[in-house]
Amino acid sequence: MNPLLQRLQPYPFERLRQLFAGVTPSPAHRPISLGIGEPKHAAPDFLKRALADALDEGLSNYPATAGTPALREACAGWVRRRYGVALDSATQLLPVNGSREALFAFAQVVVDPTRPGATVLCPNPFYQIYEGATLLAGAQPHYVPSVAERNFAVDWDSVPDEVWARTQLIYVCSPGNPAGAVMPLDEWRRLFELSDRHGFVIASDECYSEIYFRDEAPLGGLQAAAQLGRSDFRRLIAFTSLSKRSNVPGLRSGFVAGDAALIKPFLLYRTYHGGAMSPVVQAASIAAWNDEAHVVENRRLYREKFAQVTPLLAEVLDVALPDASFYLWAGVPERFASHTPGLGADEAFARELLAQYNVTALPGSYLARTVQGANPGAGRVRLALVAGVDECLEAAQRIVAFCRGG
Numbered sequence: 001m002n003p004l005l006q007r008l009q010p011y012p013f014e015r016l017r018q019l020f021a022g023v024t025p026s027p028a029h030r031p032i033s034l035g036i037g038e039p040k041h042a043a044p045d046f047l048k049r050a051l052a053d054a055l056d057e058g059l060s061n062y063p064a065t066a067g068t069p070a071l072r073e074a075c076a077g078w079v080r081r082r083y084g085v086a087l088d089s090a091t092q093l094l095p096v097n098g099s100r101e102a103l104f105a106f107a108q109v110v111v112d113p114t115r116p117g118a119t120v121l122c123p124n125p126f127y128q129i130y131e132g133a134t135l136l137a138g139a140q141p142h143y144v145p146s147v148a149e150r151n152f153a154v155d156w157d158s159v160p161d162e163v164w165a166r167t168q169l170i171y172v173c174s175p176g177n178p179a180g181a182v183m184p185l186d187e188w189r190r191l192f193e194l195s196d197r198h199g200f201v202i203a204s205d206e207c208y209s210e211i212y213f214r215d216e217a218p219l220g221g222l223q224a225a226a227q228l229g230r231s232d233f234r235r236l237i238a239f240t241s242l243s244k245r246s247n248v249p250g251l252r253s254g255f256v257a258g259d260a261a262l263i264k265p266f267l268l269y270r271t272y273h274g275g276a277m278s279p280v281v282q283a284a285s286i287a288a289w290n291d292e293a294h295v296v297e298n299r300r301l302y303r304e305k306f307a308q309v310t311p312l313l314a315e316v317l318d319v320a321l322p323d324a325s326f327y328l329w330a331g332v333p334e335r336f337a338s339h340t341p342g343l344g345a346d347e348a349f350a351r352e353l354l355a356q357y358n359v360t361a362l363p364g365s366y367l368a369r370t371v372q373g374a375n376p377g378a379g380r381v382r383l384a385l386v387a388g389v390d391e392c393l394e395a396a397q398r399i400v401a402f403c404r405g406g
Contacts, residue, residue: 007135011128012366019343019351019363029358032395034383036362037177037327041247041301041388044294047284054283063276066267067095067255071282074289075255081292083223091260092233094267095277095285098252099207099241103171104133106237109269110169110201110262113138119163121170123154125178125367125377127205130171139168143369145376152179152329156190167200175208175218178367178382179329180322182212188224195235201262204238207254210245210295211302212324222257233258237266244326245295246288253277253285302326305389309396313383316403328383329364333403337379345379357398 010018016035025031066072072089079085079093087093096102111118111134120134124143134141142163146152153176159167172191174183195202204221212218221238230236241254256266270276277285288294310321310328318331337345339352346363353359362384364377385392 002136004136004138008132009128012362015366016350016360016362019347020354023351023355025354025358026356027358029398031358031360032387032391032398033360034362034385034392034395035360036386037382037384038249038386039244039247039326040386041298043248044246044288044291046291046294047246047248047251047288050284050287051280054280058278058280058283061279063279063282065271065276067277068279068282071095071277071286072255074286075257078289079222079257082217083220083226085222085226087222087257088260092263093255093257094263094270095253095255095282096239096241096270097254097275097277097281098243099205099239099254100129101252101275102239102254102256103127103129103203103205104136105269105273105275106203106239106256106266107133107137107139107169109266110203111137111139112168115166115168117166119167121159121163121167121200123171123173123176124369124371125364126171127173127177128367131369134169141369142167143371145371145374146176146179146181147376151181151323152176153181153183153187156187164194164198164200167198169201169203171203171205172221173205174221175206175212175322175324177205177208177325178327178364178377180208180325180327182218182323185219185224185227188219188221189228192225192228192230192236199235201235201237204236206238206240207244208325209240211299211326213303213306213321214323218324225258232260235259235262237262242285242288245298247298248284248288251281251284253281253288301389302385305385305392308389309385309392312393312396312400316400318380326385328385329380330383331380334379344375346377346381350381353399353402357402359395359398359402361399 076087076089118139122130237258243249332349336348339348350361361381364380368377
């Protein structure tokens with residue numbers, strides 16, 4: 001058995017199940033979950049038709065790992081329309097089965113565990129796939145805090161020079177999970193300069209890029225590189241998917257794009273790993289990347305619910321509208337820290353909320369790691385506003401009643 005498996009930590013939702021053990025949810029309320037970030041808006045009908053139309057031919061062929069030229073062109077066309085960036089679809093882009101598996105597999109390609117002190121930088125809090133990918137690649141994660149003083153943006157300046165020197169890969173998540181912060185151009189410039197100096201690769205996780213609340217769409221990594229004259233996208237790969245953009249988390253479809261010198265070995269790895277996308281999914285993905293109307297409507301629904309829910313929750317929680325994504329990163333009242341011995345305020349809040357109002361929230365400390373005695377997720381909960389407007393509004397009203405009565 002691979003001994004590195006022993007280094008993996010329990011997933012946040014496993015920890016949540018343990019926290020809720022022995023809790024009886026309020027039978028007077030129907031269950032509402034704000035815990036998992038699984039899109040619940042309806043999948044587009046045209047996408048379902050595209051899947052059905054592709055079944056006969058698509059089930060009769062083995063797929064190529066590189067995907068069809070038509071799919072790669074559709075992805076490159078979307079990048080051109082969205083970011084104003086031109087890609088060579090044959091060498092700078094590769095279809096993947098959702099961003100999750102690609103983010104994991106990429107570390108296995110990039111990291112050289114034989115180099116002393118092999119290190120991967122992860123934001124903290126973070127998507128736990130970053131950590132698991134790092135550990136199974138034989139590297140050591142270094143957690144970089146997202147701090148309230150910077151609107152929960154990652155504090156890259158806190159990383160010591162000696163850590164940068166041994167870093168091989170950094171995971172950037174912009175818009176961020178859980179706080180939704182978007183990284184500005186100046187920070188991209190700083191990371192590119194450090195990458196040039198130390199030679200590390202940047203993996204830019206951009207799966208929340210199409211859910212935003214302001215007029216200007218979030219800046220992407222490829223876009224930032226192009227604006228800064230890095231047209232070869234050296235040492236940069238961006239990851240995106242259809243799950244959030246098109247409300248199809250079960251489709252498992254996305255793509256990576258950037259440095260051709262990184263795409264080539266990643267394609268080789270995926271050829272052996274079995275990372276080819278089903279021809280049926282490829283056909284539906286082409287339809288999805290070529291249509292923007294459903295994305296605009298999806299964004300309208302998120303804007304509607306956030307506009308109603310955020311000010312309501314702000315009456316009782318420390319919360320504000322994020323730059324992007326479908327999460328609220330909410331600070332809970334400090335009094336919950338003393339409610340249950342052995343539990344942090346965020347854990348006690350989540351446990352009592354389920355018991356009294358049958359609403360599930362994810363403790364922020366489960367999304368982060370404690371470094372030098374501090375957990376940057378402690379005292380906060382992540383609320384995923386993925387259900388319909390009415391259900392999210394009802395959940396918010398229950399949370400208000402809970403906080404005022406708890």
